Amino acid sequence: MKLLDLLKSSLLLLALAAPTAVGATGQQATSSLLPPETSVTTRERTLAEGRQLSRLFLEGDTDTVWDRMGPDMRQGLGSPSNLAGFRKQVGDQLGEETAVQDEAALVEDGIRVYRRVSTWSQHSGPILMTWAFDDEGMVVGFFVRPQPQTAASTRLDYQTQARLRLPFGGQWKVFWGGRTLEQNYHAESTGQRFAYDFVREVDGSSHSGNGAALEDYHCWGEPILAPAPATVVAVVDGLPDQPIGTTNAQAPAGNHVMLDLGRGEYALLAHFQQDSLQVATGDEVAAGDVLGRCGNSGNTSEPHLHFHLQDSPVFGKGSGLPAYFNDYIADGKPVARGEPLRHQLVEPAGE
The missing domain is CATH 2.70.70.10 (Glucose Permease (Domain IIA))
Structure with missing residues (x-):
């Protein structure tokens, strides 16, 4: 999963790192807490890995979470202590998770994604936690943030006045x-x-x-x-x-x-x-x-x-x-x- 641009990046108050581009170079760890099984569907595997990483993060076991981070995530974070610091920041701002409202597993552009919506003790609205995994089960994206909502608009029925062409040639x-x-x-x-x-x-x-x-x-x-x-x-x-x-x-x-x-x-x-x-x-x-x-x-x-x-x-x-x-x-x-x-x-x- 790739977030191609973050023109609204100031809204990502609790963002740890945006999911990175597929194909980035760097050394890959070979171990996985949940190695793939042929009898387990992609959805079941993604749910299991997402639940496990969420539990470890919430319990404060950030060293084990760090071991699952891909090279770009490690580069973005800098060190295991920074991940631990992020866990503390989440706790200071949100408190503790109190209930899981919804969870989903999906594949976006070849990346397996786990999304978890939950309530927290010190925040009035739902919080979205997202993990993105590569084929080896390494984490290539992770963030915690208030669940996004579609922006209200008075222009939903607006009809473009200019006659627009696509701003490029070819497909x-x-x-x-x-x-x-x-x-x-x-x-x-x-x-x-x-x-x-x-x-x-x-x-x-x-x-x-x-x-x-x-x-x-x-x-x-x-x-x-x-x-x-x-x-x-x-x-x-x-x-x-x-x-x-x-x-x-x-x-x-x-x-x-x-x-x-x-x-x-x-x-x-x-x-x-x-x-x-x-x-x-x-x-x-x-x-x-x-x-x-x-x-x-x-x-x-x-x-x-x-x-x-x-x-x-x-x-x-x-x-x-x-x-x-x-x-x-x-x-x-x-x-x-x-x-x-x-x-x-x-x-x-x-x-």
């Missing part, structure tokens, strides 16, 4: 897109309520090789296009592209462009490659004009394009707006006007 995958949290983790953010993340895939993978280098990613350097006629109202360029395994939470959108589409609609396109932007504030662009190239700047775990509409010219202000695109192909079928959904393969029609 891309909708990594996050839709109106539910299951389809789109952005949906908990008021400003990004209807946002999209797009990647390119070849043979079901967003990268070649082990994905350790930016150049391994199929969308790296791809042209990003203006989705409609617009005026450029803001440009940020010159920020470095983050090496895989690092992020820049201080500049979450990285290199980006804000476009005024008219009639109160503004489009944000984010995570451009450093020094690739070909527009400046005040420029007029036509639909399909090249804005820059896909990169990995900002708070992002791998190269991709983040796109959303909002009703304010200032990033982080205002409310998100639905983005209906025109004349595209989704999973091989023509769409005259629609909202792309998670996991769909989309491309402009007639190109």
Whole structure:
């Protein structure tokens, strides 16, 4: 499971580490507390491992939990003592877990995920604990946070006024897109309520090789296009592209462009490659004009394009707006006007 960008990272008050990109390098531990059995289904295995790791963490046995951490998790945490410190932080802020309300096991992009919703003694709302496992049972993602809720919006019935085209050529995958949290983790953010993340895939993978280098990613350097006629109202360029395994939470959108589409609609396109932007504030662009190239700047775990509409010219202000695109192909079928959904393969029609 990958969180491709964390434009709302300030909301992750108790985040230990975002699930990391698949294919990162590093030494893997070979032992597993629950070795896979052929008679045990993937769901049963994931539930068992998630329950076990949750119990160990809650009991304060963070040394055993550390032994199950993958290399990127260990690098992000720094040391076993930091994991122990996080357990203390959780206890100080939330108290102790009092009851499990719900739990689920699922597979997302090849990563097994255990999700646990529970009540805690010092917090009024439900808390979500999530563990992500690789094939060897090593932990590649873990966080504890208040359970996310879909952001309220008065724009659910809004119809996009601008005639939008997809902001790229060729076929891309909708990594996050839709109106539910299951389809789109952005949906908990008021400003990004209807946002999209797009990647390119070849043979079901967003990268070649082990994905350790930016150049391994199929969308790296791809042209990003203006989705409609617009005026450029803001440009940020010159920020470095983050090496895989690092992020820049201080500049979450990285290199980006804000476009005024008219009639109160503004489009944000984010995570451009450093020094690739070909527009400046005040420029007029036509639909399909090249804005820059896909990169990995900002708070992002791998190269991709983040796109959303909002009703304010200032990033982080205002409310998100639905983005209906025109004349595209989704999973091989023509769409005259629609909202792309998670996991769909989309491309402009007639190109």
